[in-house]
Amino acid sequence: MEALIESIVQSDTRAELKAAQMKALIGLFTSTSVPLSPSHALFDKLSATLAAITVEDAHQCIQLCFLLCREASHCSIIFKLMEAHSTQVDSIVAPCISALETPHVAPGGGNAYETAKDLSLLSRLVLVILASAQPRMKATDLVELIDADVESTVEVLLYCYRSVCGALPGVLATASGLYQLRLATLLVDLFRELTFWTTYEELHSNLGIGSKAKKSLSSSTGTVSMSALSGPFRHHVGQLISHLVSYDFFGPMCMYLSRIIDQHLALPSSCDRNDSDEGNATMALSLLRNHLLLLQTLLTLTDQYALVLRKTLCRCGLLSKVCGPLLRALCRPRVCLREEMPLLVQTVAVSATVTHRSGECRQYWDENSSVLVAVADRSVATLADGCIEDPRATAELVAQLARLVVNSHSSAALAPLLRTWESVLDSDGKHYVACSLSNPKNRSRPLDISSPAYESLRCVFRVDTTAPPPPPLAAQDGPAEDLLHQRGQRRDNRGHRSLSRGRGRGGRGRSRSRGRARSPKRRRRRGSQQARLQQRFRFMLQRTIATTAAAQEEAQVQLDALDLTADSSSGESGDDAADTPESASALQVDLSRWRCGPPPRTIPTRYICSLSHSLIRSAPVLSSTGYIFDEDVIMDYLQYHHVCPISGAPMSRADLVVDTALKEELCKVQPNFM
Numbered sequence: 001m002e003a004l005i006e007s008i009v010q011s012d013t014r015a016e017l018k019a020a021q022m023k024a025l026i027g028l029f030t031s032t033s034v035p036l037s038p039s040h041a042l043f044d045k046l047s048a049t050l051a052a053i054t055v056e057d058a059h060q061c062i063q064l065c066f067l068l069c070r071e072a073s074h075c076s077i078i079f080k081l082m083e084a085h086s087t088q089v090d091s092i093v094a095p096c097i098s099a100l101e102t103p104h105v106a107p108g109g110g111n112a113y114e115t116a117k118d119l120s121l122l123s124r125l126v127l128v129i130l131a132s133a134q135p136r137m138k139a140t141d142l143v144e145l146i147d148a149d150v151e152s153t154v155e156v157l158l159y160c161y162r163s164v165c166g167a168l169p170g171v172l173a174t175a176s177g178l179y180q181l182r183l184a185t186l187l188v189d190l191f192r193e194l195t196f197w198t199t200y201e202e203l204h205s206n207l208g209i210g211s212k213a214k215k216s217l218s219s220s221t222g223t224v225s226m227s228a229l230s231g232p233f234r235h236h237v238g239q240l241i242s243h244l245v246s247y248d249f250f251g252p253m254c255m256y257l258s259r260i261i262d263q264h265l266a267l268p269s270s271c272d273r274n275d276s277d278e279g280n281a282t283m284a285l286s287l288l289r290n291h292l293l294l295l296q297t298l299l300t301l302t303d304q305y306a307l308v309l310r311k312t313l314c315r316c317g318l319l320s321k322v323c324g325p326l327l328r329a330l331c332r333p334r335v336c337l338r339e340e341m342p343l344l345v346q347t348v349a350v351s352a353t354v355t356h357r358s359g360e361c362r363q364y365w366d367e368n369s370s371v372l373v374a375v376a377d378r379s380v381a382t383l384a385d386g387c388i389e390d391p392r393a394t395a396e397l398v399a400q401l402a403r404l405v406v407n408s409h410s411s412a413a414l415a416p417l418l419r420t421w422e423s424v425l426d427s428d429g430k431h432y433v434a435c436s437l438s439n440p441k442n443r444s445r446p447l448d449i450s451s452p453a454y455e456s457l458r459c460v461f462r463v464d465t466t467a468p469p470p471p472p473l474a475a476q477d478g479p480a481e482d483l484l485h486q487r488g489q490r491r492d493n494r495g496h497r498s499l500s501r502g503r504g505r506g507g508r509g510r511s512r513s514r515g516r517a518r519s520p521k522r523r524r525r526r527g528s529q530q531a532r533l534q535q536r537f538r539f540m541l542q543r544t545i546a547t548t549a550a551a552q553e554e555a556q557v558q559l560d561a562l563d564l565t566a567d568s569s570s571g572e573s574g575d576d577a578a579d580t581p582e583s584a585s586a587l588q589v590d591l592s593r594w595r596c597g598p599p600p601r602t603i604p605t606r607y608i609c610s611l612s613h614s615l616i617r618s619a620p621v622l623s624s625t626g627y628i629f630d631e632d633v634i635m636d637y638l639q640y641h642h643v644c645p646i647s648g649a650p651m652s653r654a655d656l657v658v659d660t661a662l663k664e665e666l667c668k669v670q671p672n673f674m
Helices: 002-009 019-031 040-051 055-068 072-084 086-100 112-132 139-145 150-165 177-194 197-207 226-246 250-264 275-300 306-316 318-330 340-355 359-367 369-384 391-407 414-424 427-436 452-456 479-501 505-516 520-545 549-570 574-579 605-612 631-637 660-668
Strands: none
Touching: 002 019, 002 040, 019 055, 040 055, 040 072, 040 086, 055 072, 055 112, 072 086, 072 112, 086 112, 086 150, 112 150, 112 177, 139 150, 139 177, 139 197, 150 177, 150 226, 150 250, 177 275, 197 226, 226 275, 226 306, 250 275, 250 306, 250 318, 275 306, 275 340, 306 318, 306 340, 318 340, 318 359, 318 369, 340 359, 340 369, 340 391, 359 369, 359 391, 369 391, 369 414, 391 414, 391 427, 391 452, 414 427, 520 549
């Protein structure tokens, strides 16, 4: 095959590849899945072709680059060629981008034929960049490439998705095998990245996309209401849902995922696979989970277009084509893969959310109640086989399964679910399940309390308020062990005090009266802290909107100086020292890499916990002390600590244990959240 490629390349003595040569090479690369290693002569001629690229041969040239990216060793070469000739490539795709700026019409409209050619060329270029770029292309880079238009970006990504998956009518899939799985995963990652708060903030601050309400912050206030921050973000996610529905993403998605399940998860046991099939199955599991994570994000981040999204998913057959067959495949007797358990939990979670208050979905589960029974039995088998190292993952599966059983109004799965709950979970696991489902109106975990199954599962939802918080996990070794032990003891004591205050009416009254009876000295100190907080927020805002490096550095210096002053004065509080005598001698966790300036004496760890409990997911939290934490901060925090800093309860990267003490702490700071 290499000799045939060389003969095609050398068939013309010109420096560039001609149209006939590129057509022959494209046909050769498309007809075989065998890894090919062309000589440097092909890349030299391809470079010359890109340097003299014209509108007529642009499509074939970029298509050839796309096929060459199938081999990992060629990706870096192709990316260097695209960078070296970016000016010529930009001049070719500029008219395509301009054509997308005309009023958008969903596929099937009057201008669909005119834009098909432009979309084809532009989407092929995006696929080349996506497959070859190191590091991976970000969603903000793609939006900037398409002239800062989010709707056009979604349209191009959907065209890429359809072309990769073979969902374009009359057009064969542009990729197959592992290459197709990898490209589809990268595309879904870009869709998910568009829903991140960090992406929205970068689009808004750098490209001016989004509502202007976020920038209209009052300089006279030390804090900003979360509605001012989260409202435009929820609107942004709602607009993404609208675009995905308008351009018909979910129909091809369900068809493609159904085909992936049949191809890669139909075997009864992973022992029947060879190494190549095992790699494809692992990539398929990752692809399926990324799709489900995207759906869960869209279903839970905003109320805008939520009903439209659920009806669209039901109409496209998400349960019958994807979730149902996937649950059947994962519940078969098989060798358990490490990636299967998170996928099972995510599938049950998405199914439960889509089924909530949907008569069509309930009808599906009435006809397929055996799937729910199989999932309940599967949770027992996975724990017995040792597939789950973290018991909290089992508790999360039981919690999501309880949601699915309740929302589906299923009676057949009640007995196996109760049997699983009783035999698999210990007291901590049952407490976790009860706390995670204690709010039926939670957007991320909705429950249909009118379901007949809800009353039958009362024992599952009952929170034991008399049980003390579980002891903290044993740390590994070294100073971190002492630190975690001290923090766990302090938080345990605080949790018990919170519980005792909440048991009687008199206790709550005394707590409120103590809060009102502040001394003049304490009121003066509180006023100075408020003034310092306002000043700090203004410095943070100046640094955020600064356009030059010098202005950013000046604002950073002012922040550092203000934080040092706050640290030196925070130890002078007599009342605070009396309330928390252990705070002066306890070691503090260094959170400096998570915010600007050195860490304060009193670390607002309650905000870290609250974000981990999916209160805001990808949206940030602006705490009462002026420090901003987002989801990445939580993931970083959980790499070093394994106990809840408020209650001492064990926690993991997947979820934290929401116990009563933590809930009481969150109620105290609820005005700071969305």
